[in-house]
Amino acid sequence: MNPPLPQEKTDGPIHEKTDAPMPIKPGERDRSLAAEVRSRSGTNFNCCFQCRSCGNGCPFIQAMDYPPNVLLRMLQYGMDREVLESKTIWVCAGCHTCSSQCPMAIDLAGVMNTLRIMAMERGAAVAKPNILKFHEEVLGSLRRYGRAHKLGIMWRYKLRTRRWFSDMDTGLKMLAKRKLELIPSRVKAIKEIEDLFQRYGRNGK
Numbered sequence: 179m180n181p182p183l184p185q186e187k188t189d190g191p192i193h194e195k196t197d198a199p200m201p202i203k204p205g206e207r208d209r210s211l212a213a214e215v216r217s218r219s220g221t222n223f224n225c226c227f228q229c230r231s232c233g234n235g236c237p238f239i240q241a242m243d244y245p246p247n248v249l250l251r252m253l254q255y256g257m258d259r260e261v262l263e264s265k266t267i268w269v270c271a272g273c274h275t276c277s278s279q280c281p282m283a284i285d286l287a288g289v290m291n292t293l294r295i296m297a298m299e300r301g302a303a304v305a306k307p308n309i310l311k312f313h314e315e316v317l318g319s320l321r322r323y324g325r326a327h328k329l330g331i332m333w334r335y336k337l338r339t340r341r342w343f344s345d346m347d348t349g350l351k352m353l354a355k356r357k358l359e360l361i362p363s364r365v366k367a368i369k370e371i372e373d374l375f376q377r378y379g380r381n382g383k
């Protein structure tokens with residue numbers, strides 16, 4: 179007969195000694211966020227079977243704190259605060275690569291968009307405040323001109339963040355290749371664009 183294993187010495191309950199998140203017990207958390215995200219995004223993500231195709235194709239996964247498939251699972255488990263305060267929802271560029279690769283046709287990009295809106299509505303701490311400023315400047319440009327005037331967006335973004343020299347080399351290359359319009363042009367249907375902002379917009383200025 180094998181001798182009994184030595185008892186590990188502890189100074190108290192194990193969970194007091196670690197920063198690791200407590201295990202989630204099904205049924206313990208509120209699922210109302212998941213239900214609202216499903217309804218507002220028009221996407222039923224309960225058919226996700228964690229194949230990870232979305233995360234494998236995501237070009238920004240390295241900068242995320244949770245891969246998209248993990249974020250979905252956290253949402254299903256009712257981890258509202260962790261989801262709404264995650265970097266993932268702000269790092270997501272809405273490129274739709276995940277949505278197009280999902281075998282269950284789950285529109286993850288739409289879910290991320292809904293989560294960003296809800297994070298702001300609920301006053302959640304924004305994990306990437308500079309990305310939020312960038313989003314706001316893009317919206318502002320769309321509202322003013324009906325299209326994204328890249329040079330103006332970058333100028334206003336830098337004024338707000340004071341990160342004058344970041345991405346400078348990329349900006350100069352784009353200028354040299356005439357990829358940046360110096361003077362913004364406005365679409366003809368600017369009144370219709372303004373109506374859309376009045377009806378649905380939040381941050382365009």
Ligand code: SF4
Pocket residue numbers: 225226227228229230231232233246247250279280281282283284286
């Ligand atoms: S690709 Fe679709 S089914 Fe697979 S993990 Fe991602 S969301 Fe879930």
Ligand code: SF4
Pocket residue numbers: 232235236237238239246269270271272273274275276277286287290
């Ligand atoms: S939409 Fe967002 S989560 Fe999906 S692949 Fe693009 S960056 Fe990644």
